[in-house]
Amino acid sequence: MSTSPQKDFKGRSIVVVTGVGVVSSLGKGKQDNWTALTNGKSGIHRIERFETDGLKTSVAGTVDFMELDQQSAPSLTYALADSAAEEAVQESGLPMGEFPGPLFLASPPVEMEWQHRFALDKEAGDSPLEGYDRLIDMARTQKHKDMYELLQFGRTADRLSDKFGTTGLPISLSTACASGTTAVQLGVEAIRRGDTETALCVGTDGSVTMESLVRFSLLSALTTQNEHPEKAAKPFSKDRDGFVMAEGAGALVLESLESAQARGANILAVVRGCGEKADHFHRTRSSPDGSPVITAVQNALSDANIDHSEISYINAHGTSTPENDRMEYNSLKTVFGDSIHQTPISSNKSMIGHTLTAAGAIEAVFSVLTLQHGRIPPTINYDTPDPDIPLDVVPHTARDVQVNNILSNSFGFGGQNACLVFGREFA
């Protein structure tokens, strides 16, 4: 094995972060987000995008301040990704428009929306056809190519790739609520293989629509505590009753240490390890014994070549659903033992909600900022601790402390479990 200081314990290229960018319901850019996040401010509010009468949930962390060419999930999803990626690339100092590596994009599945169906249906006028036959009849007029363009799954990555000039065929991916983490992981793996020196890893989600809200609601996944929107997300609290849907994007420029040092780039953090493990128990629920989550955490630690005792803070998945938070605690306790009760752990989702496809990437960005600033963002709304989850959740207010290594967890429907370890040091 190589002893070069630019290689890790397995002789692999060390992967560092040289740029990050973020958008959430708290605002656009690192500065606004970090200030709000460390002041314990919530971005959750009443939904205004559509009428919520008759819905069980009427709160979300939608992002309503982006300028869009049209109001649609793919347009917002692109705009969020574009903003976060631009901030990240700018910080990295790599050339804007000629990014020297591939794009890994975590983006939500794309679907035709009701506005499109209603528009085509109306256009069909007196046609005797019904349902999709009626819509297809209008599609055949060839007046709606713009709809086709909008609704391709590969479109968001295509536009980003064009703008940032990333190399090769961009990868759009989904591992449900772990997607953002998987995007980072794919970038790390590509650099470690020597396929590239840099990677642009983005997670984005602008898909809060009436139907997406109803779908999660039908699965009883969402909170129904609508009265005080800013208090609806309460991870690890006894009275938590579901997550809050939200939007945003996170972007990271990953780079081999060798490349970053050669060009004198400012190194923000090291991605020390990644771990994953799929679960075969159920489509939405985790194995009762937590073994896949436990394995994912252990895989990340061993990939980083560190012991759990070296983790100074955990950026939790912490969705605020009854099941997730209990399962996350139980699994971490198995890996960390009793020391889990002294390890600070907080959930960004208490403030920004669950940004779904983007969550892992946004939380990776916040993890990098946590390392840089030596300040741990709090878990807010922790007014009624769950006695079965006796964790140090950094309640209510941010904490100043030197942070050396962070474990960031992401879990998703379909048995997806993925974890990242970020550190300040190279070795």
Next chain:
Amino acid sequence: MGDNNSQNNEVWITGVGLLSSLGEGPQTHWDALQSGKPANVDAERFAPYPVHALTEPDWSQQISRRDMRQMEPWQQIGTYAAGLALDDAGAKKDESLCGRMDMIVAAGGGERDMEVDAAVMKEGRSSNNTDALLAERLSNDLRPTLFLAQLSNLLAGNISIVHKVTGSSRTFMGEEGAGISAIQTAHARIASGQSDIVLVGGAYNAERSDMLLFFALGGYLQESKHADIWNRNGTILGSVGAFLVMESRAHAEARGAKPYAKLSGIAAEHGRRDNATTNKRLDRAFAKLSASGSTAILSGASGCADITKTEQDFLSTNLADAPVRAFGNIMGHSIETHFPLGVALAALSLKQGALYKPMASNEVESDTTPENILVTTLGHNRAEGMALIEPVSK
């Protein structure tokens, strides 16, 4: 498991799982392709759009009735084909092997509830508050579990549940490019030592109005009836599940798995579609693969006129003497699944030591045993992929 980038493992294909309009399994597909019978096309059900409709298998061979009820057709097709690939590789029900097997799935999204959608649209015509209508109808009429049959990553999720493949699970999206990236990533992971064994593939259900609507919006569909793929002005979609088990040579030999062939190289390209720049990318991709000797071509041509013509010109310029088969002509175009399907058919052809019977206009009989096969998939709108498949040397 290491990932030292100095490694360069041979990547073997040791399992093939196919389910399509031609039936199920490698042998059935080979026999059908060799029979010279015309494509199995249903031109009535979704008129004016013909589709290569699935020949339904005995689902219970791979999926329990309980699990079947949790899936929509695209997931059933994929989960079934994945099971066939695992069986074929001798990996099925080997819990320890499947427990560390990596998985990469190329997927789009799942079927909608057509009846609910039609009813809502009808009611919407006389409604002056569509938000209220949607809130009421969707909350009451959508099946709660339908969402799980629609999410892109839930094909992989179902494969984990049904076949216990749980080493890792990643889903790539983005039409044809998703399948190209899936094969490319699986190859890179195995070659570098990041993975020992990977289940990779995709599934596509062509028999759904919501999907036909999407391609109709873009004007990409051939109408009325099947026609020669090199001489038509649109694609005909085909229902296909195609999965491969790929592993390092050392891993396959250690467990005594027999290879179909090896995946020697792959090139993936992306960029603006105009003749000059597209050709430049195709040249670059082809150069990367260094195909030499007696090459055969399995083309993933879609039948969409412009890009199919571009491919035809490219092939006749660079590989004028190589026999060509456009597998979409007989099996339909299967979007995310198309490139994995091409790789699977190449593996099968090398095992047979032959190309299947010519079926389309510029396909000619060939008696030569191909020394390697070039698989192409040029996406109907974007993304270009090529792979080189070769026999394994003893």
